[in-house]
Amino acid sequence: MKYAKIISSGMYVPKKVMTNAEFEKLTMFTIDPYFSDVIGINHRHISEEWETPTYMAAEAAKKALARIGMKPEEIDLIIVGTDTPEAVSPPDAPRVQYLIGAHKAEPLAFNVNASCANGALMLDIAARYIAMGDYKNVLVIGTYAMTKFLSWKYSWEALFSDGAGALILTASDEPGFIGSVARADGSWWQNWGIYIGAGTMNLAGFERGLHKLDLRAAYPSTVNEEGWPMLINKLMEKYNITKDEIGMIFFTQVRKKTIEKVMETLGLPIEKAHMIMHKYGYTGSACVYMAYDDAFDEGKIEQVKGKVVIFLTSGVGYQQVATAFRI
Amino acid sequence: MKYAKIISSGMYVPKKVMTNAEFEKLTMFTIDPYFSDVIGINHRHISEEWETPTYMAAEAAKKALARIGMKPEEIDLIIVGTDTPEAVSPPDAPRVQYLIGAHKAEPLAFNVNASCANGALMLDIAARYIAMGDYKNVLVIGTYAMTKFLSWKYSWEALFSDGAGALILTASDEPGFIGSVARADGSWWQNWGIYIGAGTMNLAGFERGLHKLDLRAAYPSTVNEEGWPMLINKLMEKYNITKDEIGMIFFTQVRKKTIEKVMETLGLPIEKAHMIMHKYGYTGSACVYMAYDDAFDEGKIEQVKGKVVIFLTSGVGYQQVATAFRI
Structure with a gap:
C-alpha cells in the first residue's frame, strides 16, 4: 500500500474587493462590528465575469504545479470539488484538465460535490486512489464562485467570497495520509x-x-x-x-x-x-x-x-x- | 486489503412512456427506423414532476436494500452520480440518505459528476473506500432526469429517458473488485x-x-x-x-x-x-x-x-x- 503525501499547493484570489462598509451601503444592513469580530471577515473578493470556477481552479492548479516544477502531463487524476459549478453538465474537472494543458495525457478528471465539505473529502478520495498503487500524482482543486449566486440583499451574504485552492498529492512509501x-x-x-x-x-x-x-x-x-x-x-x-x-x-x-x-x-x-x-x-x-x-x-x-x-x-x-x- | 463485492441491485423507472411515433408527432422529425434499429430505442420513460432525481434514486436504493434484507442504517457510504442534479447545492446524496431513512446512522453521502461515466467511476471509488477496511457497505446510485432539461425540438433528444439504478457493494476477503x-x-x-x-x-x-x-x-x-x-x-x-x-x-x-x-x-x-x-x-x-x-x-x-x-x-x-x- 502507498501513502498519499501533500507535495504542493496553490491558490487563486480575484483582485476585486468589496469591504464591509461597501456591503453595508449596498444592502442597507449593519454587519459590523459583528462580521469583523465574530465571523472574522472584513472584506470579500468578488470574481469578474471572466473569473469562472474553471478559470480560477486552473490558475490555482498552475501555481501548485509551478511551485514544484511538475508538468501537467505528470498528473494521473484531477478531482474538482465545488457546489458553484460552471455548468450543470459536463463537470468542471475535464475543462480544468484542458485549461492546464493536461488533456493530451488524458488523466481521469471528475467533480465531487459534498458542498463545503469538499476539501477534506477530495483528500480522502485522492489518498484512497493513491493507496492502491495505480495512481501516482493526484491534483485536487476546490473552486468557489458563490458571489455569482447572491442576491446582495441579505446580511448573511456578507460571508461569501470567491477563489480557488489546489493541492498536489503523490505516492510515497511512508505516511502521508493517515x-x-x-x-x-x-x-x-x-x-x-x-x-x-x-x-x-x-x-x-x-x-x-x-x-x-x-x-x-x-x-x-x-x-x-x-x-x-x-x-x-x-x-x-x-x-x-x-x-x-x-x-x-x-x-x-x-x-x-x-x-x-x-x-x-x-x-x-x-x-x-x-x-x-x-x-x-x-x-x-x-x-x-x-x-x-x-x-x-x-x-x-x-x-x-x-x-x-x-x-x-x-x-x-x-x-x-x-x-x-x-x- | 478488502475486496468490494456486488451483493445487490435495484432500479426505478417512471411509468409514463413516450413512443417514437409520439416523439415524431411532437418534434416533426422522422426518427424511425433509425432510432429503433441503430440506436436501439423505440420508446422513452419520462419522469413526472414528483419523480425527481433524489426520489428516483431513493426508490432504486430501497429496492436494492429490500432484495437482500439490508437495513438503511447498515450502509456506511452513499455515493450518488448524476449530471441532472435536483439542486446546484446541496448535493443529492444527503437528500437520498434521508429519503431512504439512513440519516440517523449519519453515513457519509456525496455526489460525483463525471457525466455519463458516473456508473463505472462510482464503483471504482466505492471499491477503493472498501479496500482500506474502514467502510463495509457502500451504496452507489446513478440517477438521471435528462428529459427535464430537454427542449423537445431536436431529433437527438429522442435518446433520453429517465430512471435510477443502484448497486450495493460489501467488503469481502476475496475479489470482487479487480x-x-x-x-x-x-x-x-x-x-x-x-x-x-x-x-x-x-x-x-x-x-x-x-x-x-x-x-x-x-x-x-x-x-x-x-x-x-x-x-x-x-x-x-x-x-x-x-x-x-x-x-x-x-x-x-x-x-x-x-x-x-x-x-x-x-x-x-x-x-x-x-x-x-x-x-x-x-x-x-x-x-x-x-x-x-x-x-x-x-x-x-x-x-x-x-x-x-x-x-x-x-x-x-x-x-x-x-x-x-x-x-
Whole structure:
C-alpha cells in the first residue's frame, strides 16, 4: 500500500474587493462590528465575469504545479470539488484538465460535490486512489464562485467570497495520509442551498428565485460547535493520534468564533488553527486548500514537519469530513 | 486489503412512456427506423414532476436494500452520480440518505459528476473506500432526469429517458473488485451539455437557452467506437484478464450499433453485452446499474458466476471509465 503525501499547493484570489462598509451601503444592513469580530471577515473578493470556477481552479492548479516544477502531463487524476459549478453538465474537472494543458495525457478528471465539505473529502478520495498503487500524482482543486449566486440583499451574504485552492498529492512509501472520518445528515438538506435543478430549471423556478443562494432555515450552531470536536476526537481515536502530535488543523473558514470555541473544547491552542477568513473571506470548497497554501508561504508547514495536520470541512446538506496527514 | 463485492441491485423507472411515433408527432422529425434499429430505442420513460432525481434514486436504493434484507442504517457510504442534479447545492446524496431513512446512522453521502461515466467511476471509488477496511457497505446510485432539461425540438433528444439504478457493494476477503482504467479529454468540454452555471445562472443565461441540454457540436463516432475497445484492452492487460474470463460487459447504453461494433472489434460475442435501451431508453448515469439489475433478474448474473464482469461508462466532457469485478 502507498501513502498519499501533500507535495504542493496553490491558490487563486480575484483582485476585486468589496469591504464591509461597501456591503453595508449596498444592502442597507449593519454587519459590523459583528462580521469583523465574530465571523472574522472584513472584506470579500468578488470574481469578474471572466473569473469562472474553471478559470480560477486552473490558475490555482498552475501555481501548485509551478511551485514544484511538475508538468501537467505528470498528473494521473484531477478531482474538482465545488457546489458553484460552471455548468450543470459536463463537470468542471475535464475543462480544468484542458485549461492546464493536461488533456493530451488524458488523466481521469471528475467533480465531487459534498458542498463545503469538499476539501477534506477530495483528500480522502485522492489518498484512497493513491493507496492502491495505480495512481501516482493526484491534483485536487476546490473552486468557489458563490458571489455569482447572491442576491446582495441579505446580511448573511456578507460571508461569501470567491477563489480557488489546489493541492498536489503523490505516492510515497511512508505516511502521508493517515485516515479519515465523516458524518452526514440529509434531514437538513432543505435549509440552505441553490435549489434550482432538474424539474425547476425553468422560468417558474427563476421567478421563485431558486437560482439564488437561499437561506431558508438556519442551522443550529451546535452542528459545527459540537460536531467538529466530536469528529476530531473520533479521528484521533481511530488512528491513535495524540493531542501533542497535532501540528495544525485547517477548518472550514466559516466563522472565527466557532473555530476558537472548537479549539478550546479540544484543549488545543488557537495558534494550531491557521485562519485566513480575514484575508480572503469565506471561500467554501476552496478554503482549506487556500489556508494550507497560506500557512505554507508563512513557513508554518515547515514548522510542523513530522507532526499531524488535519483538514476538517463541513458543508450544507449536511456533510462533515476530517482527514489526517503526517506532514 | 478488502475486496468490494456486488451483493445487490435495484432500479426505478417512471411509468409514463413516450413512443417514437409520439416523439415524431411532437418534434416533426422522422426518427424511425433509425432510432429503433441503430440506436436501439423505440420508446422513452419520462419522469413526472414528483419523480425527481433524489426520489428516483431513493426508490432504486430501497429496492436494492429490500432484495437482500439490508437495513438503511447498515450502509456506511452513499455515493450518488448524476449530471441532472435536483439542486446546484446541496448535493443529492444527503437528500437520498434521508429519503431512504439512513440519516440517523449519519453515513457519509456525496455526489460525483463525471457525466455519463458516473456508473463505472462510482464503483471504482466505492471499491477503493472498501479496500482500506474502514467502510463495509457502500451504496452507489446513478440517477438521471435528462428529459427535464430537454427542449423537445431536436431529433437527438429522442435518446433520453429517465430512471435510477443502484448497486450495493460489501467488503469481502476475496475479489470482487479487480481494478479499473480511465481516460478523459477536456478539449471536448464545450460540445454537449447543460451550460448554465456560475456566472450564467441569470435571466440572460435563460434567454440564451443555457438551461437546456445543448448539442453544439457532434462528437466523432471514434470517441466511443475506438475508445471503448482501447479501454477494455488496457483493463485486460493491466489485470491479466483473458477474453474467456469475461462473462459480461455493461456498456453505457447510448447506441446499440456502437456496442455491436465494439464487441466485434474485441472479438467477443454480442450476447456478453447485456443491453436494455430497447426497454428503458438511454438513462445516462443510471444505465449500467439498471442493466446489471435487469441481467440479474433474467438470471444472467448467476450464469457468469466466477467470471469477470466489466462496467464501461462514457460521458460528455469527456470521461471514460472501465471497472472490472469477479462475480
